[in-house]
């Protein structure tokens with residue numbers, strides 16, 4: 121390869137649009153045509169926290185969920201509160217429904233300014249016992265689903281000067297507990313997807329970031345935890361014993377962070393991971409230092 125050719129190969133980004141970030145793209149202005157799609161947006165906890173926070177900020181939120189009735193009911197509720205929202209069916213596993221959402225529903229209703237990949241399913245099982253079907257399902261919903269929706273969203277963003285994608289990962293991607301290997305692998309894949317999109321499409325003013333929630337005090341978690349005891353006490357105890365910050369994490373906090381990452385205020389932030397876990401992911405490390413200090417009597 122001669123020098124001229126080499127330069128061209130290594131500097132492709134310098135040849136694409138240098139246009140300044142379009143502030144209008146990431147400012148909702150209470151315009152019902154400025155859409156953000158939230159996959160899994162009807163979910164009783166995080167999904168609803170995100171959908172509501174974005175609607176309150178003035179975005180028109182497309183709540184796209186496998187649970188169509190719940191998606192439409194939440195949209196109706198937000199509209200009744202004077203906010204802008206639409207509910208529709210989406211199964212992120214089924215590529216044809218992804219295409220219908222982005223190629224038919226979205227263009228009919230406005231301009232796509234953002235995407236939140238929140239649809240997700242979990243699995244708690246040590247890897248030696250995980251079936252191929254279980255592995256495939258966790259990866260298909262969490263990772264492949266996020267890829268399919270991101271690819272469609274990017275096609276929209278390219279037509280009007282940019283956009284923002286927020287992926288919902290998990291603290292299990294960065295500090296996995298026993299039993300989370302499959303889920304962790306899929307969510308860690310979403311970190312690669314996030315950084316990859318940020319690198320591939322930054323020059324098109326397309327940003328991509330990932331939030332890692334810790335244990336969120338949501339109706340679904342409360343329902344799951346009920347088998348081990350009083351959910352409120354269990355969640356409080358988790359926060360006090362496994363987090364650096366003792367307060368429990370709410371869906372509203374996740375929604376507030378997504379709203380920030382969607383807004384123009386975060387215009388220079390891309391490719392980052394934001395754990396919202398009360399310090400759960402650093403808990404082990406600080407514990408180890410404390411133990412060492414206790415053993416040596418010194419300061420670290």
Ligand SMILES: NC(=O)c1ccc[n+]([C@@H]2O[C@H](COP(=O)([O-])OP(=O)(O)OC[C@H]3O[C@@H](n4cnc5c(N)ncnc54)[C@H](O)[C@@H]3O)[C@@H](O)[C@H]2O)c1
Nearest residue numbers: 160162163164165166186211212238239240290333335336
């Ligand atoms: N709840 C937590 O403590 C926690 C912690 C870390 C990460 N997360 C992640 O946050 C996101 C939301 O989780 P949640 O706890 O609110 O769960 P949830 O079950 O309340 O919400 C998930 C939503 O995704 C929808 N969904 C599932 N499969 C789908 C599919 N194939 N197509 C379209 N929609 C689908 C469900 O119908 C549901 O509405 C998930 O990605 C989850 O992995 C949750």
